Amino acid sequence: MDFRFFADTLLRLSGGIPLTxxxxxxSCAIGAVLALCLAAMRLSKIGPLAFLAHAYVFVYRxxxxxxxxxxxxxxxxxxxxxxxxxxxPILREPFWCAIIALSMNTGAYxxxxxxxxxxxxxxxxxxxxxxxxxxxxxxxxxxxxxLAIRQALPAYGTEIILMVKATSLASVITLMEITGIxxxxxxxxxxxxxxxxxxxxxxxxxxxxxxxxxxxxxRWLTPYKRGRSVLPPAASVDAxxxx
Amino acid sequence: MNNPGFLQLVGFGQQGWGAALxxxxxxxxxxxxxxxxxxxxxxSLAAWAKIAGGRISHAAADIYTTILRGxxxxxxxxxxxxxxxRGISAIGHLLGAEGFIxxxxxxxxxxxxxxxxxxxxxxxxxxxxxxxxxxxxxxxIAVGTDRWTRFRRxxxxxxxxxxxxxxxxxxxxxxxxxxxxxxxxxxxLLRQSQIAAGSTRQPFTFYFAAAVLYLVITTLSSLSFFKxxxxxSRGMRRS
Numbered sequence: 001m002d003f004r005f006f007a008d009t010l011l012r013l014s015g016g017i018p019l020t021x022x023x024x025x026x027s028c029a030i031g032a033v034l035a036l037c038l039a040a041m042r043l044s045k046i047g048p049l050a051f052l053a054h055a056y057v058f059v060y061r062x063x064x065x066x067x068x069x070x071x072x073x074x075x076x077x078x079x080x081x082x083x084x085x086x087x088x089p090i091l092r093e094p095f096w097c098a099i100i101a102l103s104m105n106t107g108a109y110x111x112x113x114x115x116x117x118x119x120x121x122x123x124x125x126x127x128x129x130x131x132x133x134x135x136x137x138x139x140x141x142x143x144x145x146x147l148a149i150r151q152a153l154p155a156y157g158t159e160i161i162l163m164v165k166a167t168s169l170a171s172v173i174t175l176m177e178i179t180g181i182x183x184x185x186x187x188x189x190x191x192x193x194x195x196x197x198x199x200x201x202x203x204x205x206x207x208x209x210x211x212x213x214x215x216x217x218x219r220w221l222t223p224y225k226r227g228r229s230v231l232p233p234a235a236s237v238d239a240x241x242x243x
Numbered sequence: 244m245n246n247p248g249f250l251q252l253v254g255f256g257q258q259g260w261g262a263a264l265x266x267x268x269x270x271x272x273x274x275x276x277x278x279x280x281x282x283x284x285x286x287s288l289a290a291w292a293k294i295a296g297g298r299i300s301h302a303a304a305d306i307y308t309t310i311l312r313g314x315x316x317x318x319x320x321x322x323x324x325x326x327x328x329r330g331i332s333a334i335g336h337l338l339g340a341e342g343f344i345x346x347x348x349x350x351x352x353x354x355x356x357x358x359x360x361x362x363x364x365x366x367x368x369x370x371x372x373x374x375x376x377x378x379x380x381x382x383x384i385a386v387g388t389d390r391w392t393r394f395r396r397x398x399x400x401x402x403x404x405x406x407x408x409x410x411x412x413x414x415x416x417x418x419x420x421x422x423x424x425x426x427x428x429x430x431x432l433l434r435q436s437q438i439a440a441g442s443t444r445q446p447f448t449f450y451f452a453a454a455v456l457y458l459v460i461t462t463l464s465s466l467s468f469f470k471x472x473x474x475x476s477r478g479m480r481r482s
Binding site: 058059061062063064065066067068070071074075076077078079161165166167168169171172179182183186187190192193196199200203204207208 | 309310313314315316317318321322325326329415418419420421422423425426433437440444445446447448450451453454457458461462
């Protein structure tokens with residue numbers, strides 16, 4: 001085993017971590033806002049809005065992310081109107097194109113997760129809130145949203161991990177994040193397995209830390225579940241036999 | 244200067260790329276089907292190791308699913324494409340061949356997405372197996388079926404039934420992942436539209452056409468999974 005190559009590669013690949021994290025972070029943030037809007041549209045009683053949100057989710061979940069990235073990065077330049085507009089300085093940059101494509105993509109997936117969370121809120125809770133005389137906004141802010149977030153958090157954590165993995169596609173439009181650098185080193189040295197092992201370990205480490213953070217947030221949001229493990233073992237065995 | 248319209252470009256006429264795009268879609272389907280088949284065999288093997296395997300096979304299956312679900316698919320594709328080329332070149336040198344020998348991109352791509360999909364399918368199969376109720380298996384033992392018959396007649400049909408919704412998701416993910424294989428130069432749907440976009444300088448037109456074709460494929464396949472689900476649940480009581 002060539003130890004120096006290992007150390008060099010690790011050092012070079014680590015240089016891609018900030019860009020990977022930045023891409024994932026910004027697009028998750030924009031995507032979350034977009035997802036909230038889409039979920040609200042989808043659940044609203046206004047027909048055209050709900051239809052629009054449904055169509056958006058259908059299209060974005062039915063096409064590959066790489067096609068979406070290419071449409072933004074190469075596609076929009078086809079129109080002189082776009083090339084001469086104020087948007088061009090943004091659409092010319094691969095970084096912003098990747099951000100746009102990634103956040104629009106995760107917006108579609110996350111909106112379904114949020115919608116599922118909101119739909120899972122028991123009707124009785126909303127009725128109770130209404131009985132207390134809360135306005136619709138207060139109902140949403142105090143009752144529906146906190147319950148929906150708890151319900152949706154595990155699935156949303158999975159979506160964040162998928163986003164970290166999806167940032168690797170940004171390397172196809174010249175961004176040098178972890179996968180981009182890995183591809184460069186592979187084409188320079190042809191030492192595929194070593195580079196794969198190190199890059200893969202970096203991704204696994206990032207994802208491991210992220211799952212831990214999501215778990216901590218989940219624990220923090222569900223204080224009523226923390227006491228469960230204190231139950232004496234005998235009681236849980238009995239319960240198991242009954243079930 | 245004559246600028247052909249959208250329908251002319253993606254149509255089947257003289258200037259049209261319609262036939263090429265459809266051929267690309269067929270290659271995409273072929274990639275996805277072979278990847279899914281590889282994934283199904285790897286996935287059921289890994290699920291079996293997790294359910295009934297010894298310590299070592301269980302640990303191996305755990306490592307396999309953890310790594311392949313945590314690493315970007317693009318990296319796995321690079322691993323198979325470049326790694327395969329390196330391996331085959333080394334074998335070629337032993338046999339006296341000169342220089343670099345490329346690994347077939349189609350095979351590398353199908354193996355790569357098959358490996359990734361196998362890790363996902365393993366979890367689907369494992370979940371489906373744990374959903375089979377003990378009573379069904381006990382009843383089969385009570386009427387005296389041997390292990391193999393029990394698996395063939397009782398366990399396998401039930402597992403397939405429970406696994407179908409999850410397998411449908413895995414298939415959709417796989418289909419969209421197959422677009423990544425275009426980076427290795429396999430002329431599937433996305434690569435074909437890239438070629439067309441390059442030669443006509445109309446990228447939006449062709450990526451849009453590719454998106455529409457992908458949408459058609461995913462919609463049709465989700466419909467067929469829906470059909471299959473209702474067919475396999477004929478014996479189920481609706482709750």
